[in-house]
Amino acid sequence: MSVSGDSPDGDAARTAVEFVDELRARLAEAEETLRAIRSGEVDALVVSTTEGDRVFTLHGADEPYRIMLEQMSEGAASLSPDGVLLYANRRLAEMFAVSLSTLVGSPFERFVAHEDRDRLANLFASSGDETRGSGELTFLSGDGRRIEAHVSVTQLPEATGQAWSMVATDITERVRMEEELERRVRQRTADLEAANKELEAFSYSVSHDLRAPLRAIDGFSKALLEAYGDQLGEDGRHDLHRVRANAVRMGNLIDDILQLSRLSRRRLERVPIDMSGLAREVIDELSDSEAARVVDVEIVDGLFAEADPELVRTILQNLFANAYKFTSKTTCPRVCFGAVEQNGVVVYFVADNGVGFDMAHGEGLFRPFHRLHRQTEFPGDGIGLATVARAVHRHGGVIWAHGAVNEGATFHFSLTPGARPPASAATSDTTIPKWQPTS
Amino acid sequence: MIDDLKRVLLVEDDADDEELTLRGFKRINLENPVDVARDGQEALDYLFGSDGRASRPLPVVVLLDLKLPRIGGLEVLKRIRSEERTHRVPVVILTSSSEDRDIIDGYDSGANSYVRKPIQFDEFATAIAQLGMYWLMINSPAPPAD
Numbered sequence: 001m002s003v004s005g006d007s008p009d010g011d012a013a014r015t016a017v018e019f020v021d022e023l024r025a026r027l028a029e030a031e032e033t034l035r036a037i038r039s040g041e042v043d044a045l046v047v048s049t050t051e052g053d054r055v056f057t058l059h060g061a062d063e064p065y066r067i068m069l070e071q072m073s074e075g076a077a078s079l080s081p082d083g084v085l086l087y088a089n090r091r092l093a094e095m096f097a098v099s100l101s102t103l104v105g106s107p108f109e110r111f112v113a114h115e116d117r118d119r120l121a122n123l124f125a126s127s128g129d130e131t132r133g134s135g136e137l138t139f140l141s142g143d144g145r146r147i148e149a150h151v152s153v154t155q156l157p158e159a160t161g162q163a164w165s166m167v168a169t170d171i172t173e174r175v176r177m178e179e180e181l182e183r184r185v186r187q188r189t190a191d192l193e194a195a196n197k198e199l200e201a202f203s204y205s206v207s208h209d210l211r212a213p214l215r216a217i218d219g220f221s222k223a224l225l226e227a228y229g230d231q232l233g234e235d236g237r238h239d240l241h242r243v244r245a246n247a248v249r250m251g252n253l254i255d256d257i258l259q260l261s262r263l264s265r266r267r268l269e270r271v272p273i274d275m276s277g278l279a280r281e282v283i284d285e286l287s288d289s290e291a292a293r294v295v296d297v298e299i300v301d302g303l304f305a306e307a308d309p310e311l312v313r314t315i316l317q318n319l320f321a322n323a324y325k326f327t328s329k330t331t332c333p334r335v336c337f338g339a340v341e342q343n344g345v346v347v348y349f350v351a352d353n354g355v356g357f358d359m360a361h362g363e364g365l366f367r368p369f370h371r372l373h374r375q376t377e378f379p380g381d382g383i384g385l386a387t388v389a390r391a392v393h394r395h396g397g398v399i400w401a402h403g404a405v406n407e408g409a410t411f412h413f414s415l416t417p418g419a420r421p422p423a424s425a426a427t428s429d430t431t432i433p434k435w436q437p438t439s
Numbered sequence: 440m441i442d443d444l445k446r447v448l449l450v451e452d453d454a455d456d457e458e459l460t461l462r463g464f465k466r467i468n469l470e471n472p473v474d475v476a477r478d479g480q481e482a483l484d485y486l487f488g489s490d491g492r493a494s495r496p497l498p499v500v501v502l503l504d505l506k507l508p509r510i511g512g513l514e515v516l517k518r519i520r521s522e523e524r525t526h527r528v529p530v531v532i533l534t535s536s537s538e539d540r541d542i543i544d545g546y547d548s549g550a551n552s553y554v555r556k557p558i559q560f561d562e563f564a565t566a567i568a569q570l571g572m573y574w575l576m577i578n579s580p581a582p583p584a585d
Contacts, residue, residue, distance in 0.1 A: 204536065204538060208505075208506050208536050209535075211558055212453050212556075213455070215455070215456065215557075215558050215559075215560065215563060216453075216455035216456070218558060218559055219455070219462070219560035220459075221560075222560040223560075244559075247558060247559075248559055251558035251559070
């Protein structure tokens with residue numbers, strides 16, 4: 001277009017350079033402003049125009065935040081480094097029962113219970129990279145109420161002069177409910193301890209006072225038989241024998257109830273037990289006392305447990321005695337003791353081929369005094385299986401049974417937690433939560 | 440002659456148990472006198488002479504029930520063991536209770552033996568007979584202190 005030189009054209013060129021420089025400067029300024037807006041450092045712009053400076057607030061950017069802060073159900077505030085409230089939302093003012101204008105400018109400490117002021121200081125003590133904290137504080141509201149709150153604080157970036165933001169959640173109701181719950185637990189525990197003491201006193205009394213009259217009934221019946229047996233005649237003697245037999249039966253019943261109640265009070269002691277050996281011992285005792293019976297007994301070798309020896313003996317004694325009893329009308333009676341594994345838990349079993357039981361009535365099997373057979377068919381007091389179940393539960397184990405009329409019964413039990421009765425089994429449901437899936 | 444002086448003290452509040460125990464002794468034709476105290480206080484009075492018969496010789500054995508009116512059996516036992524005059528007297532606890540706690544407390548308090556009263560009279564009578572035989576005929580009591 002033209003050639004530069006000392007001419008009016010030269011001035012024009014210089015002006016153009018200045019113009020470009022000015023444009024460059026304005027571009028840089030615009031870019032800096034944009035950067036500031038993008039990074040959140042600016043929330044308003046002052047723009048010079050021919051009509052003077054105009055302020056443009058970044059309306060769209062912070063409005064949602066403000067609305068959120070005002071609407072949220074937590075109290076929110078920002079605080080200066082020395083703890084003066086710079087901003088507070090309406091919820092916080094409600095919580096403290098003061099007006100917003102009173103709140104802003106007040107020291108936050110004023111609303112914190114005296115005993116919690118150290119905790120407040122700790123909450124705001126930032127060390128190193130630790131620029132946030134949370135904890136529970138008790139607030140004192142303007143109208144004198146105590147408010148339990150969970151408080152979270154965060155130190156804001158340096159550009160804001162190291163102010164803090166704070167969010168406080170009113171947990172007064174929750175704390176009250178927790179305290180109420182705790183109180184009720186304490187109450188229940190005390191009730192339970194009292195009930196236990198009472199039960200202990202009761203069983204002591206049962207053991208002592210209920211037995212004495214039975215001894216008298218038996219003793220004087222015997223005296224009568226010895227002195228006047230001849231005069232009583234056969235029927236009279238028969239009746240007296242019935243009286244004595246019943247005194248003995250009631251004595252055994254009392255002893256069994258006592259054993260059942262003692263099982264729950266005894267301290268559980270786990271030691272390694274040779275289960276096969278113990279089973280053989282129990283069977284030997286049983287066959288000694290039932291010498292007339294011939295029962296084919298099979299005990300699987302090499303079974304062990306880590307359990308309470310006395311409780312396990314009680315379990316085996318009862319289960320084997322039942323197996324003997326309920327095979328007494330079976331030709332070729334058989335009893336078997338073995339174990340299977342379920343979910344890594346050893347589950348022992350005692351099986352027999354006796355009269356069995358109807359699974360339809362199985363739900364009462366482990367209940368004290370519940371019997372599935374008539375006294376005249378198979379004598380018993382209905383405490384044996386309840387005792388076994390309690391001994392198993394004391395170990396954290398479970399017990400279940402399968403049976404069919406005239407096809408025998410099998411009792412499974414574990415001595416460690418983790419096993420589950422199959423859905424089809426008769427169980428003692430007292431310790432098995434309903435929600436537990438059964439395999 | 441000396442044997443005639445061997446006495447048994449039965450501490451028992453239940454009249455039926457008292458009668459059955461005496462019958463048990465009678466079964467083995469035991470001629471020795473059996474004195475009966477019907478509660479703990481009576482037993483202590485008997486042993487320590489506060490009933491005005493202080494010169495009476497000590498029993499060769501005390502058969503002691505645990506559950507007694509006024510002063511309980513364990514307390515009676517402790518008093519027997521703590522007094523110079525009576526601390527060597529053999530004491531057999533004869534009770535209905537088979538609570539571990541009672542057995543332990545019994546021995547800890549210085550009982551020489553612990554026998555649970557059986558319900559069946561035949562067993563009870565056997566236990567009484569054996570106790571009588573052992574403590575009156577086999578066991579040697581400590582010589583009287585003077």
